[in-house]
Amino acid sequence: MARTAGSHSDITGPRVRDAALRLFARGGYAAVSMRAIAAEVGVQAGALYNYTPDKQTLLFDLMEGHMTELLAAARDDPALDARERLHRFVAFHIRFHHARPDAVFIAYMELRNLTPENFARIEALRGAYEDGLEQILRDGVAAEAFRVEDTKIATLAIIAMLTGVNTWFRTGGRLSLEEVTAQYWEMVRRAVM
Amino acid sequence: MARTAGSHSDITGPRVRDAALRLFARGGYAAVSMRAIAAEVGVQAGALYNYTPDKQTLLFDLMEGHMTELLAAARDDPALDARERLHRFVAFHIRFHHARPDAVFIAYMELRNLTPENFARIEALRGAYEDGLEQILRDGVAAEAFRVEDTKIATLAIIAMLTGVNTWFRTGGRLSLEEVTAQYWEMVRRAVM
DNA sequence: GTCTATATAGTGATAGAC
DNA sequence: GTCTATCACTATATAGAC
Numbered sequence: 001m002a003r004t005a006g007s008h009s010d011i012t013g014p015r016v017r018d019a020a021l022r023l024f025a026r027g028g029y030a031a032v033s034m035r036a037i038a039a040e041v042g043v044q045a046g047a048l049y050n051y052t053p054d055k056q057t058l059l060f061d062l063m064e065g066h067m068t069e070l071l072a073a074a075r076d077d078p079a080l081d082a083r084e085r086l087h088r089f090v091a092f093h094i095r096f097h098h099a100r101p102d103a104v105f106i107a108y109m110e111l112r113n114l115t116p117e118n119f120a121r122i123e124a125l126r127g128a129y130e131d132g133l134e135q136i137l138r139d140g141v142a143a144e145a146f147r148v149e150d151t152k153i154a155t156l157a158i159i160a161m162l163t164g165v166n167t168w169f170r171t172g173g174r175l176s177l178e179e180v181t182a183q184y185w186e187m188v189r190r191a192v193m
Numbered sequence: 194m195a196r197t198a199g200s201h202s203d204i205t206g207p208r209v210r211d212a213a214l215r216l217f218a219r220g221g222y223a224a225v226s227m228r229a230i231a232a233e234v235g236v237q238a239g240a241l242y243n244y245t246p247d248k249q250t251l252l253f254d255l256m257e258g259h260m261t262e263l264l265a266a267a268r269d270d271p272a273l274d275a276r277e278r279l280h281r282f283v284a285f286h287i288r289f290h291h292a293r294p295d296a297v298f299i300a301y302m303e304l305r306n307l308t309p310e311n312f313a314r315i316e317a318l319r320g321a322y323e324d325g326l327e328q329i330l331r332d333g334v335a336a337e338a339f340r341v342e343d344t345k346i347a348t349l350a351i352i353a354m355l356t357g358v359n360t361w362f363r364t365g366g367r368l369s370l371e372e373v374t375a376q377y378w379e380m381v382r383r384a385v386m
Numbered sequence: 387g388t389c390t391a392t393a394t395a396g397t398g399a400t401a402g403a404c
Numbered sequence: 405g406t407c408t409a410t411c412a413c414t415a416t417a418t419a420g421a422c
Contacts, residue, residue: 012387028305030223033415046418047388055416109302112221150368153376156361157354164353175343183346191380205405227398239400240406248398 082140275333
C-alpha cells in the first residue's frame, strides 16, 4: 500500500491521543510540551493542531473519553440482590481501572489543569459514576442487607479505597489481581454488611 | 521597631515556603513560576534564591517537612490493645491531614516532579508511616483481635480510604469532622475485626 | 496533512548595584 | 537582602510553502 508522503491522518489522530495520554501521565500536563508530544508521534509540533485546537482541549478530550467509557462500562443490574451488585461493582472497578492506569492517573491528577467549564463537565461524570455505587448501597440498606449509616460517605470511602489499588499493584508481584480483588471485596463486604 | 528597608530575612524565608505551598497546591509545581511565588511574597524573583538554591529543592523541602512532621506526630503506644491503637490511628490520620490540605495534596500529587533521589527519600518516609499502621494490624492479628488476610493490603486500603476524606470534606457541610471520623472508624473497624 | 519559520510571551537562574 | 537587568531557553500557537 503506497502512501502519499506527509499524508496519513487516519492514524495520526489516535496516535496523538495515545502519546499525550502516556506523556501526561508520566510527566504531568503542565510539564509536557506540545513538541514532546509531537516527537513521540513522529511529527512536528505544528502538525498536532490538525487534531486538536489547543493543548487544553487535548487534555479535556482524554479525560472526558475516559469518564464516558467508565460510565458506559459500569453496568448495574437492579434485579440482582444488593450484595451481588456490590460484589460486581468492586470487581469491575478494580479491573477497569487496572486496565488503564494512565487514563485513571490523569483523570485524578489533572483536574486542576482544566478550565472551570471543562472541570465542571468532568466532575458531573464522576458524580454520575459515584451515584451508581450509592444507589446499590441505598437499595442494600432498604433491603436490610447492608448496615450503612451514611451512603454518601460509604460511597466515597469505598471508591477511594478501590482506586488506591492502582497506586501500588503491579502484575507479577506477590499477589494476582484476582487475589487482591478478593481481599478488597472481603473488606468492603464487612464494612457495609 | 524600625526595620531596614530591603532587609527582613527572618520572616521572608517562611513566607516563601508558605507561598510556594499554597501556589503549588493550587496550580501544580510545573505550572507555578518562581515569579508567581515572588509576587505572592511581595519580592522580586531573584530574591527567592536567598532562601532556596532552586525550585526543585523548594518542592522537596516542603514535602520532606510535611512527611517528617507526619511521622513525628504519629505516635503509637504498643502497650494499648490493638483496637484502641487502630482507633487512635484513624482519628489521628483524618485530623492531621484535614489540618494541612495543601501539604497533603502536594505530597501526593507532586511526587513525579521530584528528582529520583528526592523521590526515594520521600517514599522512604511514606513507607515508614505505612509501617506504623501495619504494625498495629499485625499485633491485632497476633492477639486474635483482628481478622486480616494480608496486613500490607489492609494497610494500603485503610490509608487510601482515610486520605480520601481530604478530597471532599469541607467544614460547615452536612457533617462535622468528628461525625465523619466516627463513620470512617466504624467502617475500618468492621473491615478488620 | 505536514513542513519550516516565526510571533509573542514566559521560564529558571545569575550578576552586580545598592 | 533585595533590587534591576539580563542570559539562554522554552513555551503555545499560527502562517504560508509544498
